[in-house]
Amino acid sequence: MMRAIRSAAAILAILLPSHSQAEIARIRGGEHDEFTRIVIEAASLGQWKLGKEGRGYAFRTEDLPDGYDLSKAFDKIPKSRIRSLWQDKETGALRMDIGCTCHAIAFEVRPGIVAIDVRNGPAPSGSEFERPFEPDDPVKGSQPSQYPAVPIIAAPVIRPPKVSPAAGVEQKPSYNWLEIAGFGLPSEPSVSDEDASDEVRFLLNPLRDSLLRQISLGIVEGVVVPGALAELPAAAKSPLAEAPGVRIANGEMPGIRAGTDRSPGPNLTADGKPCLPDHMTDIGAWLPDQAPLTALSNLRTNLLTEFDQPVVEKVLEAARVNIALGFGAEARQILTLLPVEEAAQRPALYDLSYLVDLEPGPRGAFSGMESCDSYAALWAILALATAGSERSATAPDTAAVTRSFSALSQDLRRHLAPVLVSYFMAQGDETTARRLRDAVLRVPGPTGQQVQLMDAGIELATGNAYAAADIAEEVLADPGVSAAEAAILRAESAFGADRLVPPDLAAQLSALTAELRGTDGYSRIRRAEVLTLAMSGDFRAAFDHLPEAPDAVGDLWELASVAAPDEILLTEALKVSVPPRGKPKVNREVAQRLLRFGFAQEALHWLGPADGLEAEADRMLAAEAALAIRDARLAVRVLAGLAGTKADDLRARAAIQLGNANAAAAIFLASGDTRRALRAEFWAGDWSYIADQDAAGLSPAAAMVLSSSADGASEGMLARGTRLAGESETARDAIVELMQAVPGQFP
Template sequence: MRGAALAWLIALLGLSGGPAAAETFRLRSGEHANFSRLVLDDLPEGGSWTLGRAGSEYELRLALEGAGFDTGQVYRLIPKTRLLSLEDAGQSTLRLRVAENHHAIAFETETRSLVIDIRAGPPPAGSRFEDPVEPQSAPVLASAPAGTSYRPAARPPPRLELFWGGGLATDGSDASPPPAVSPLAPSLPDPRVVQAEADLMMQLGRAAAQGLVEIDVPDPRALVVPSADAAPVEEDGAAQSAAEGPEPSGQAAPAAAKMAEAAPAAPSDPAGHLAVHSETSIDRAMADQSEKPGVTSEGETCLPATAVDIAAWGDDRAFSEQLADAQTSLLGEFDQPDPAAVERTVKLYLYHGFGAEARATAAAFGLKGDSAALLLTLAEILDDGHADRPGPLAGMADCDTAAALWAVMAEPRITPGATVDHGAVLRAFSALPLHLRRALGPGLVERFIEAGAPDTARAIRDAILRAAGDHGPGLQMIDARLDLARGDSAGAEAALGAVIEDDGPLGPEALILLIDTHLAEGRPVPPPLTAAAAALAFEHRDSPLGKPLARAQVLGLASTGAFAAASEELARTGPRWAAEERRVVARELARMLTDWPDDAVFLARYFADRDLFDRADPPVDLRLDVAGRLLDAGFAAEASLALGPARMVAEGRMIAARAALIERDTGQALALLAGMVGAGPAALRAEALGLAGDHAAAAEAYRRAGLPERAVAEQWRAGDLEAVRGSGTEPQRAVLALDPPQDTTGTEASPAPDDPVSLAGAQALLEASRAARDAWSALLAAPGPVTTVPGALPGPGDAAPGIQLPELSSSGS
C-alpha cells in the first residue's frame, strides 16, 4: 500500500509541475492572384505579436505563454509556390519559409485577427518585418543528481531546425548497453542469377553503344544528399538511423542545402535492382499522341476538354450555398477583384444555366483574356440558344473533345457540308448535368434534324431519358421535332399543343413551330393560333422571340386569305425589323399571294400592295411566277415590269416575248428570242413573223419547229395554194377543189345574156353553187389551227398543258 501511495504522489507532483494547458491557434489560408494569405483568428485582448526575420526565414512570435499553432489545413487551399513550409517551432513561435524573392507582411484586423500575406518581389523600403528577431534562449534544465540513468538522453528531432538544439545536455550515448549482435554469414546470390544479370548488362551495353537504347544513370549527388522537401520515412530503419545522426553545423548545412537544391530528383527504383525502363516505339507514339492536343480539319488546335468542362464547375449543393462560397473571395485586398475568383463565379453561373448573370458578373469585375471570351460565348449560348459570333469555338465542330458540342451550339444551324464529330458531341452532351441537357437538348436536336442526322438527334433524346423523372416540355419539343422529321405531323401537333398549354418558357417556340407546320403543309392556320401569336409577339417584342412570333402572325393571317390584314400587320411591325428580315417576310407573303388560286384576290392585292412587292426584292423564281400569272390574266405590261432582273434568264425572255406579242411589238419579240433554241422559242418566233406579215417565213419557221398545221395556215395566208392543196385541211382542200363550169370546148362557160339557159345547165349551175356554198361554209366554220407545243410556256386562253398559240392575225383569211 505504501508503494502504491508513493506512486500516486509522484504522478500528482509530475502533473502539477508541468505548465498549464496552452491555447492552440488554428491557421486559415487563402490563395489570391498576387499573394498567399494566412489568418490567425481570435487573438486575446492585449496580446502582442512580432513578425521578423530569422535568417532566411520569418518567425511569428506571440506574447503568450505556451501558445501553439494548428497548421494541418493550411495547404488545403494554397499551393507551395509562395509559402514553402511552416512549422510550430515551440515557445509560441511559428516559423515560415517563403520562396526566393518573396516577402511577408502582417497586420491586425478590428476583429482581432492576425493576417500574414506572402507576396512576390522585394519587401517595401523600411519594412519592419524585415528586422531580425531576437534569439530565444533555450530553457534551462535542472541538473540531475549524479548516478546511473537507464533512460536515453533527450535529443531534438534532427529535422527540427532549432538554433538552440545544440545546447541541450547530452551524454553522447545511451546508458543502456547496445544489444549484442551476432554477425550473420553473408548471403551468396544464386550463380544463375549472377550470370543472367551479367548477360543482360552486356547486351544492354551493346545496345546502348549502338544507339538502340538509352540508359538513365542516377546522379550521384541525388544519392548523397536527400531532397530538402523529402518527408521522413518513419518505418524505414535506414532512414531512421540517418535521421538520428549528427546535424550539419556551421557552414556545412548551407552547403548541404545547396547540393540538395542543385541535385536532380532521384529516380524511383521500386524494385531495388537494375534501373531498367523498357519502352517500345508504339509506347512512344501513344505517349506523343496523348500529349498532343487534337486539331481541326483546318489545322487549328482544338480547345482542351477542361476549357469547356462545364460539368466540373458546380456540384449538387444548393445554388445559394455554392454562390455564397464563390462570392466570399471575389474581392481581395484594397477591394481589388480577384480574377481567379471572378472566373470561378462566372463558371458557377454557367453550370446552373444563368448566362445573363454570368455576363453581368464578368462585366462588373472586368474579366479579361481568352478564357473570358470563351466563357462569354458559352453564356450567349445558354441565354439565346446560339452566339452572335462563335469566337474561340469557331471551326471546333470536328474536334474529338467537348469543344465539338459547344461549337455546334454556337452557330444557329449546322453549315451544309461542315464536318461534325457526332461522337464527341454525344459524349459531351451526355456528360452535362441533367438540367443543362434538358435546356440545350431541343436546340441541338433541331440542328441535327435540319442537317439530316436524325439518328444523332434520337441519341440526344435518349441521353435525356436515361435520367429518371419528368423531363417536362423540353422532351416534348424534342419528340415533336422527331415526329416532324419522320412525317408524323399529327403526333408533332399533339406534342406541341401540350407544350403550348403548359404555358412555360418553351410555349412561344412551340407555337411558332406549330404554325410553321401548318404553313409547310399548305393548310390554313387556325385563327386561335394566329391570335395567340399576336399576343405573344407583343409580349416578347423586345426579346429574340418577338420577330419570329410577329412573322407567324403575318403568315397565319395570309394562310386564310386575309392578305389585307397581313399586309397591314407587316407594315405595323416591320419598322422594328432589320431590312433583310423584313424582305424575307415580304417574300414569303408574296409567295403565298402568288399561289392563292383566286385570280380576283391575287390581282386586287397585287395592285394594292405593289410597293410591298418591290421592297421585297423577290428572287427570280418568284418574279417569273408573278409575271406569268399577270400575263395569263392579260396584263402584259405589268408582267413585263414584274420580271425585272428575271428578264435575263431564258424563261424570263420567253415571258417578255409573249408580252411583246400581245402588245403587237414583233420587233421586240424577235429581239428577245434571238439565239434561243427549242420548240417554245421557235413557235414564238414564227408567231412574231406571222404578225409582221411575213407569212412565208412564218410557215418555214413553223415547219422547222415541228408544227405542220401552223405552217399550212401561214401558207394559206401567203397564197401558196399548191402547198395547201397537198397538205391543207379538209375544208381547205374542198374549196380548192371547186372548179368553175366548163363547156365542151374546154373553155369556161360564159353564157351570153341572150342565150337561153337549158334546164340541164341550170340544174348543174345550182348544184355547183350549192357545193361551193357548203365548202365555203365548212371552211368558215372550221376553227383556226391551235397547236400544242410540248414543254413551252402556257399562253393566254390555254385549255391544255403546254402552250397553245391562237390566231393573233386576221390577215389572209
Template sequence: MMARATSLTLVSLVWLWAGSVATPVVADTLRVRSGDHEGFTRLVIDTGTSPGWTLGRTGTGYELRLARDDVDFDLSAVFRQISRNRLDAISEGSAPGRLALTVPCDCHATAFVTGSGALVIDIADGAAPNGSVFERRVDPAAGNTEVPEETPTTTPVEASATPVEGAASDLFFWKGPESGQRPLAADPRLAIFWRGTDVPPARAPTEERAPVPAPQETPQAAVAPNTFGPAETTDVMTEADPILPALPDPRVTEAQAELLHQLSRAAAQGLVEVNRPAVTDRMDEPPHEAAVAEALSPAEPAASQQSSIHAETSIDRDTLSTITRQPVTAEGGRCYPDSTFDLAHWGDDRPATIQIAERRAPLVGEFDRPSQDAVLALARLYLFFGFGAEARAVLASFGVESEDISALHELSEILDGGTPGAGATIAAMTGCDTAAALWAVLAWPDLPPDAEIDEGAVLRAYSALPVHLRRSLGPELSDRFLSVGHEAAARAVRDAIARAPGDAGAALDLVDAQIDLAGGRADTGEQALDLLARSNDPLSVDALIMAIESRLARGQAVEPDLADSAAALAFELQDGPEGPVLNQLHILARGSGRDFDQAFDAYRHWAGPAPDIVRADTGRRLFAMLGERESEDNAFLVQYFRNRDILDAAGPDLILSLDLAERLADNGFTGEAQRLLKGEAGYSDRGRRLLAHAALSEFDPAGALEQLAGLGDREAEELRAEASAMAGDHAAAATRYAGVGETEKAGREAWRGGDWTLAAKSGPETMRSALEALSVAPGTAIAVAETKAEPAGPLAKSRILIEESRSVRSALDTLLAATDDGG
C-alpha cells in the first residue's frame, strides 16, 4: 500500500486566494519554450506569478491574453525544438500581453497551469472536443482584463483579475481597493479572509438569487477551467448578508489526526511506503526553470489531478506484479527497457559545444557535491554524439550510482567501435522486444549461428536513432545480419539509411556493397568498395578492409596499390582497433601476390601492438599461401626453411601441418615432414599415409606397413603394394595392384615374381608381345609351329633354327626394354 495524505485546510484556501488576487507587477519578459511530442506540440510560458489569462480562437489560429499588459515574450527559441507542422508562426499580438499563434493544420489547442505556475498550451492533432472552452472566438476590441460574460450553459471560468458574475465559480475577484468594489464570494466560509471589507450579513438560502446577465450576441473567448469548488454554489451575496466562518467539525479533525498517526506508525514499521517527489539539485537554475521543465514533459495534464492515494491488497499486489513485470527474452532472461537506450532524446541538433557547455554547468551543486542527474545527462549527451570514451570518463570521474551505469558503459564501448562480446550483460538480449536487442546484436563481433534475434525490435530501435548514428552504425549492423544470412534485415538497414534526410553519403554505398558481396555479386561489390577505399571518406578504411577480405576469400590476388594503402593505414592507425586488422590484411595481400619476401618482412616488422591470436592467425594463413601448389618448389623450400620459426611460434593447425608435410615429402625432405606430423596430425589417416610414404622414401617397407595397418582406402593399398614389392614379396604386390585395378603394375610384379603367365596377361603391351614371342602365352608360336610340316633337309632345319634364334633374341630385347624401369 502506498499513501500520501493530503488535506485542504483553510490556510490552503488563503494561499489559493492570495495567488489569484491581482497585484502590481513590474515589467517582465516571459520566455516561451517548446517541444514536439507524439500527437501534439507543447508551448510553455514561464508566467512566474500565474496571472489571469484567456485563450480563444482567431481567424488564423489562437490568441493568448494575459491579465497583464506590462509584459513581453521571448520567442527566440520556439522553433529550435519543434517543426512548423502544427505551429506555423508565433508572434506578439495586437496589444501588450497578447500572443498570436498561427495554426496551419486541422488541430486544436488546450491550456492549463501546472502546479509550479507555468502556463502550458498544447496544440494537438484533430478536431477539438465538443464544448471545448478554448474554441470560442476572442473579441479583437476587448481588453486583456475584460472577461466575456458566460453563456447560459455553465462553463468553467478561471481566476481573473476582474469580477465575473453569473459564472460557475466559487470565487469572484475584484480589481482592488481603489475600485471601490467589494469582493463577492459564493462560499460563506471564505469571507473571513477578505481584508479591508466589512463582513456582509448572511442571507437565507431561499432568497432570490441575483440575476445573471444575458450572454452577448457575439461569442467571446472562454477562459480556463476553475478548480476552486463545485459548480452548484453560484449564489451572489449582497452587502446585507452576514457571513460567519464555518469552523471544521471537531470529529473530522480528530479522525484526520488519528489517520495521520496510524499512517505514520505503519510507515515506521515498513508496512506502507510514502511516495515522495524526488528532490533534484536546481541551485543553478532560474527561479521558474523547474516549472518549465515539468511543463515540457509529454505527460498528460490530467495526470496531476489524479488521486495521490493508492491502496491495494497483498493479493492485488502479487497478481498485478505478474502483469507489470519488465520485458524478458524468450528464455526468460532480463531485458533493458527502451528508456535505457533512448539516444534520440539525449541531445538535439544544436552545436555540440553549446549542448556540452549547458550540461557541464550544473554538474556540481551546493557544497561541491555532484548532481547524479546532471552527470548522467552529460554522459548521455556524449553518447548521443558518439563519444564513448568521454562518456566513460564522466561516469568514472564522479562515481555516480545508477541501475543504468552498466548499460551505458557497454553502449559507450560499442559506439567506440568495440565489441564487448559474450561477457557483456547486454549480449544475451538479442531476443528482447526492446531497444536492447539492437545493442545486443552490435555487442557481438560475430553473432552465434543459433542466436535468437528479434529483428523487428532491432530495426525499430535502429530507425529511431539520430541520423548521424544511423549512418555510423549502419554498415556494422548490416554486416551482423549478413553474417547469419538475414539479407532482408540488412536491406531494411540500408533503407533506413537511404530515407534519412540529407545526403546518405558513403554509408549507403558501403551497405550496398555488403549486400552485393553476400548475394554472390562479387565483381559489383568489389568495384564499389575499391572506389570508396581509394577516397578520403572516413569509411574508406572499412571499405579497404572489406575489399581485401573479399579477394582473399575468393583466392584472388590483391592489387599492389590496395596492399600499399593497407600498409600505410596500418602504420597510421597502429594504436587503434583497426591497426591489427590492417597489418594482417597487408601481409596477406602481399602473400596473395606471391611476394613472400615483403610479406614475411612485414610480419617480422609488425607495426604497433597486436593480440597474439591475430599474429598467430596471420602466420598460419601466410604459410598456407606458401604451401599452395602455385608457388614454385624452390621458392617454397627457401621461404619455408628461412621462416620456419614463425610457423613454430604460430602453431600450425592440423590441415596446414598435413599440407606442408606432403609438399616437403614430395620434394624429398621426409625428415622435416615427419617433424611436422608429430602429434595429432600423425594420427590422422592422411598423416599415417604421409608417414608411410616417408618410410618408403627411406627404404623402410616394414615401417610403411606398420603405419598403414587398419587403413583400407585405395591409396593405402597402393602404398602396401609398393612396400611389399620393396620387401621382395612380388606375388603379394601383384595381387594388391590387381585389387586396385593397376593391371600393368600387377603384371610387372608378376614378371618379377616369375609368374610369366600372369605377366603375359596383365603386363604392359610390350611385355605381353615379348612373352608371346617366347612362346609363353597360350596360342603362341609354339602351338602354331606344331601345325607346320617338318622340313625335309638339314639345310632347311638349320635355317629354321637361325630364324628362331633371331626371334628369341628380339623378344628378350623387347622384354628387357619393357622392364627397364626397374621392374
C-alpha cells in the first residue's frame, strides 16, 4: 500500500508543474501614431490588473511568472511615451514609467496575451485603470478595456494540440509568417520536422502552404518556370536543418524589395516601413476642374447634414482642395469638423496642411520617408526644411523629389521652391537645387521676388557672386516684403566678389535690423550689416556690432587684417582672448601686424599653439616672434625641418641668442653669406679666420693679435726701442683703420 502511494506521489510530481517550471513572460512593443502598445505573452497569465502608480502604471497577474523577458520590448518602439519597463522584485509587478501626457488602457486579446496601450492625452473620466495600484490587493478578475479591442494579428493563429508533459514535446506557438510583415505576434517554432511527433508535425503546414502559394504566384508572373517532374533528392543535412525556426519572406523584410514590372515590390523606407501611397500625397491630383473660387464655394455648401452632422467624404474633399490650392490654415479649419476618431486616422492630411504653409507638420507623418520613390519624398524633405533639420537620416530620393515638385501647381512651385532650394544648397546638393529652380523658372509669367532671390542664392553659393549682386540690386530697387533678404544677399555677394557696396546699403541694413530684432532672421541681417560697415571702411562700428553677429567673426577679421587702421586693429586684436580659427591666412596677417608694432607675445597667441603650426609661413613668423621675446629654444623648435635662406637666418640668430656664435657662423657660411659669417666669427673671437680673410681693417687687426713678439735677447736697447715704436705706429694705424671699417662691415 505504501509503495503504491509513493508511486502515485511520484507521478503527480511529474505531471504537476513546479515553481522551477514557471514560465518567463515575453514582452513585445509596437508603435502607432496615436498610441504605443506593449504585449505581454505567457502560457497562462490568469487574472490580472493594471493601476496607476506615481508617474506611470503597474501590472500584476494572479499567476506570477518567474520574470519578464524585456530584451525585445524596445526593439520597435521609441522611448517617447514609455520611458522604461522593469519588474519589482518585491511584489513581482511589471512597472512602467510614462514620459508624456498619456494614459494607459489594457485588454485581454485571448487567454495568455494581454495588451497595454499608452495613448495620447488625458485618461477618460472614470477610467478604472487610473485607480491607485495596491500590490497587496488580490487580483479578482480581468479588467475590461474601455476601448474596442483592436486585433493584434491579421490571421488566426494555429496552435498545436494540447500535449501532456509526459509526451516529452515542449509546447510552442505555431509558425506565423504574417509576423514578418508586421501583422502578428512573434512566433518561435523550435520543433524540427525530423524530431517532431505526429501530433506536432502539422505545425509546418502553414509554411508549406505559404511556399506553395508563393511558387504558384511566381509561375503566374513568369518568374518561376516549372521543370520536368522528377523524384526529388533527400533533404541535405546542414547546420541550418536543426535551427530553432525558419523564416521565408518575399519582400516583406526591411530593406528588401522584390517584384516584377507587372507586379512591383512594395515601396518601403530605409528602415522597412511602408511609404504613404500616392493617392494620399499627390496634391496636384486634388486640384478642382472649376475656377478655385467657384470650387471652394460649392465644397462648403455640403459639409454638414440637416442635423449638423459632418459628411466625412465632403469634409475630406474640401480639405484636400484647400491644400492643393495652398490654403493650409483653411484646410485645418475644415478638418476640425471631423469626428475625433476619424481625424486621428488622417495624420498625413493634417501635416500636409501645415507643410503648404511652410510650417513643420506636428504629427510627423512623413518621418523617414525622404528615401521613398513617391510623392512622400517631397513632403518628407519639406518637413525637414521647415523644421530646420540639418540633414536627413537617410539619403533622399532626389529624383522622386524633383519629379513630385514638377507635378505641383505653378503657384505652389513658386511658393515652396525657396525653402526647398535653400535646404538642398545647405546640404551641398547643387544639382537638385538647380533642377528645382529650373522647374520654377519654366513657369510662364513673372516669377516674383522670392523666386528671384532664390535664384540669387544659388548663383552666390555656386561662386557667381556678380550675378547674385545684379539680381539683389534689381529686387532692392522695389523691395517690398523681400527687402531684408535682398539686402542680405547684396551684402553677401559683395563680400564674395569685389567687396564694393552701395553707399546707402549700410543705412538700409541698419533700419531693417531694428525691424527684425527678436526674429529668427535677426542674426543673418546683423551679420550683413557688420560686413557692409567693414566693406564701407567703418571698422569701428563693425566691431561694435560684432557681439550680435557671431557668424561674422572670421569674415570681419579677414577684412580688418588687410584694411583696418592700425589703431583699431591693435585695439581689437589685443582684446581677443580666443582668436578665430578656420582661416590661418587671416590669423597670420593679424600676427604680422602685431609683430610689426612690437607685440610679439600677442602675435604668437594669434598664430596658435606652436606645436600645431603646419604652414611654413606661420612657422617662420612664430620663430621671428619667439626671437623677439628672446625665446631662442622655441624658435629652434618651430624651425625644425625648414630649409632656405630665411630659415637659416632665423636659426643662426637663435644660435647667437643661445651664445653659440661659432654655430651661427657655420650656418652663415653654409648658406654662402660670408659677410654675416665674418661678423659671427668676430663675436666668437676667431682671429685666425678673420686674419685669413681680406677684410679691410679687420684682417690686419686680427693679424696683430696673432703675431708673437720677437725675441729681444739679441737686440740692443736702441734696436728694441726702434722696433716697439714702429709696432706702436702700426697698431695705431690698424686701430684707426679698424674703427673706420667696422661701421661699414657691421651696419
